[in-house]
Amino acid sequence: MAVSEQPTRQTWQDLLYEKLFHNYIWQSIFRSGYPNTPRNQMLVVATNVFLHLHPTRIHRTHVKITHTYCLGGLTFFMFLGLTVTGAMLMFYYVPSVNRAYTDIQTLQTSVQFGQLMRNMHRWMAHAMVLLVFMHMMRVFYTGAYKPPREFNWVVGVVLLVLTLLLSFTGYLLPWDQLAYWAITVGTNMVGSAPIFGPKVRFMLIGGFSVDQAGLIRFYTLHVIGLPLLAAVFMAVHFWRIRRDGGLARPL
Amino acid sequence: MATAVQAARPAGAAARPRREREEEVLVWPDLLFPEFIAAVVFTMTFLVLSTAANAPLLEMANSNLTPNPSKAPWYFLNLQELLLHMNPALAGVIVPTVAILLLMAVPYFDGDHEGQGVWFGTPNAVKIMAFSAIYSTVATVALILYDSLKFDQVWQMITGHHMPAWAQGLAGIQHGIQWPSWSLNIPYLPFNLHLMDSDFRTLDFPYFLSQILIPIGTMAILPLVLIWICRRWDPTRRGAMVAFFTGFMASWVVLTVIGTAFRGEGLQLLPVWDVWNIMA
Numbered sequence: 001m002a003v004s005e006q007p008t009r010q011t012w013q014d015l016l017y018e019k020l021f022h023n024y025i026w027q028s029i030f031r032s033g034y035p036n037t038p039r040n041q042m043l044v045v046a047t048n049v050f051l052h053l054h055p056t057r058i059h060r061t062h063v064k065i066t067h068t069y070c071l072g073g074l075t076f077f078m079f080l081g082l083t084v085t086g087a088m089l090m091f092y093y094v095p096s097v098n099r100a101y102t103d104i105q106t107l108q109t110s111v112q113f114g115q116l117m118r119n120m121h122r123w124m125a126h127a128m129v130l131l132v133f134m135h136m137m138r139v140f141y142t143g144a145y146k147p148p149r150e151f152n153w154v155v156g157v158v159l160l161v162l163t164l165l166l167s168f169t170g171y172l173l174p175w176d177q178l179a180y181w182a183i184t185v186g187t188n189m190v191g192s193a194p195i196f197g198p199k200v201r202f203m204l205i206g207g208f209s210v211d212q213a214g215l216i217r218f219y220t221l222h223v224i225g226l227p228l229l230a231a232v233f234m235a236v237h238f239w240r241i242r243r244d245g246g247l248a249r250p251l
Numbered sequence: 252m253a254t255a256v257q258a259a260r261p262a263g264a265a266a267r268p269r270r271e272r273e274e275e276v277l278v279w280p281d282l283l284f285p286e287f288i289a290a291v292v293f294t295m296t297f298l299v300l301s302t303a304a305n306a307p308l309l310e311m312a313n314s315n316l317t318p319n320p321s322k323a324p325w326y327f328l329n330l331q332e333l334l335l336h337m338n339p340a341l342a343g344v345i346v347p348t349v350a351i352l353l354l355m356a357v358p359y360f361d362g363d364h365e366g367q368g369v370w371f372g373t374p375n376a377v378k379i380m381a382f383s384a385i386y387s388t389v390a391t392v393a394l395i396l397y398d399s400l401k402f403d404q405v406w407q408m409i410t411g412h413h414m415p416a417w418a419q420g421l422a423g424i425q426h427g428i429q430w431p432s433w434s435l436n437i438p439y440l441p442f443n444l445h446l447m448d449s450d451f452r453t454l455d456f457p458y459f460l461s462q463i464l465i466p467i468g469t470m471a472i473l474p475l476v477l478i479w480i481c482r483r484w485d486p487t488r489r490g491a492m493v494a495f496f497t498g499f500m501a502s503w504v505v506l507t508v509i510g511t512a513f514r515g516e517g518l519q520l521l522p523v524w525d526v527w528n529i530m531a
Contacts, residue, residue, distance in 0.1 A: 041279040054282060057275040063282050067370075070289045077290050081297070101311040108308070119301030127297070129326050133500075140357075140496050141380070143367035143489070150358035157355045164326055171324050180312035181321040189323070189330060189343030195446050197344065209314060248368040 053238050055246060062247045067142070071135035075163075076234065078128035085121040086223065093173070095219035097212045100175035125167050132163045144248035152240040155233055162230045169222035172215060183210050183218070319516050328510030329503055335518060336398045336421060337466035346470070350499065357496065361488040375484035376493050382484075383477055383494045387501035390473055395509055398422075399520040425461040474498055 020026065021034040032043030042056040061067060092107045092114065094100065107114040136156065139145055145153035172183040187210065191201035206213025241247070276282075323331050333342035366372025371380070396402060403419040406412070413419065416427025434456040444451040474495055481494040515521040 035279050038277060041277050045278050045283070051279075051283065054278045056278055057272075058278050058282055060274055060276050060281075061368075063276060063285065065285065070286065073286055074289060074293060077293060081294070097312075104308060108305075115305060116298075116301050119304065119306045120297050122306035123297055123300050123304070126325075137500065141376070141493075142370050143365075143372050145358040145361075146364055146367045147358070147362050150362070153358045154355045157351060161351060167326065168324060174308055175312045176307075177309040177312055177316070177318055178307060180314070181318055182323050185321050185331065186323045186327055189327070189334065189339070192339035193344035194340045195449050197340065198448055211314075250366075250368045250372065251364050 053242070055242065058246065059249060061249070068138060068247070069134070071131055071138050075128055075131040075135050078124050078131060079230070079234070081124045082121060082128065083227065085117050085124065088117045089121060090223060095173065095215050097175060097215055100173065100215065104174045104176075121170075125170060128163055129167055132160050136160060142248060146248065148244045149240075149248060152237060152244060155237045155240065159230060159233050159237060162226055162233065166222065166226045166230065169218040169226060172210070172218045173222065175215065180210060183214070187214075320514060320518050322510075322514075325507065325511050328514075329506035331518075332395070332506045332510035332514070336395070338462040341463060341466060353495075354499075357492055361492045363488070365487065366489055373485060373487065373489045373493070375490070379481045379484050379490055379493045380497045382481065383497035384501045386477055386480075387473075387498040388505050391502040391505040392509075394469065395505075395520070401520065421461040421465060424465070425457045428457070430457045 017034070027033075030044070031047045033040045035041040035044040045051045045054050045056045089107070092111055093103045104118070107118060109115075139153065139156065168183075168186060171186075172179045183205075187201050187205055190204060191197045193200065202208065204214070204217065205211075206217050322328060330343055330347055333346060336342070366376070371377050398420045400420050400423075403414045403423075406414045416423040419427060437454040437456055438452060439454050440452045442452070477498050478491045478494050481490055484490060485493070509520075512523045512526055513520055515526045
């Protein structure tokens, strides 16, 4: 061990490494050096805002792919992908009953990669619903909801509901027959609730049938209200994983 | 260092249990790299998928032209399927609300630390899961076939006669039986309680029985029977939770699949290829 710590002749790779990673600018951005030593590998996770949700060390059974199948992470990744593709779609879409449908048509036919962005948004949305269910099953069958993680399971169920609502509100936006009647059928279900059902339905779609008021409500909920709420619950969800001692382990 | 200490122990002594820290790996690279690879694989998959398959776009929305069948998004078709079999408030609002609340309550029912952190960590968990999945699938399919008059159709093919009205389906219970006329209009309040457009005064007993009482009873008793059967494999709360959760997921999947792929024009129960032809 000690032998390798003796200074050896510097090669051009070492010089390049020094110039790239041990200079003033690099170290002003990344407080740690390049993560090629255990110390720097831990520092890079602990000091980087995007990585610091992770612990610096993790039990070896938890990095096995068959333990989690990455399902929670992939659900979050779908959320990120949907945010990016969704923001791109927003540049071309106006939530008006007169424009919405033709905007989608124009997006598909006249916008570079417009169809691709819409397709990715659609398929990722379906995938997110599937992944969130699979993640719930993984957590259940590994018994990971047990104390002290009870409340994080509750937060997870809230996130499941928010995912369904996000997908449901987005379903109306293309304003085609599929969208219109799916939302009509869906909101009629809400309207059938005893006593307060019709009022809730009226509040949800801003009228007695799905029209401009409903479209703008669904649009606003879809692009800002529900994503913000989901982001807040996700923050709590991820924070609690760390606070409750990481992934569940046999006692 | 660790090996040196262990080697110094007398031969035959039990190996020192490995310390927690020694069982740990560094998040960079052992977790972050697989996460990065998963992200890349999924991005590529969705790029390829989105190049191959376009998101659907039908004609522009037209409130005067109702498509047949009209369906909710696929993840709500389980509720739309339930809607065909019971009171709409029960199927569309109460059942999903209760299901969500029960899901949230799972960790508060089953709070002991047994079997966490490993797949199917309690004894017989796999057996209970398999049994519960089969039981719930068979029960849900059978109930849907019953309420879609399929048993009656088969019975008629074999014997040439109809089944008794109550055996034909829930509609048979409501309409096929000669209910006395007073039972259609039982006053239970001396005045009309008018709450936000809903009337509460009289009870249509055949409707109440077939659309509310029998569905609630079925949804309560079948899971209880399931949990009672599964007691033999695991009498703990975890065993009951595995049976309950698996049963819920299995019925949810069955309802979704039937609502999506087996409901055609007028939401009739049809073979999957007929539904495919309508939707295509």
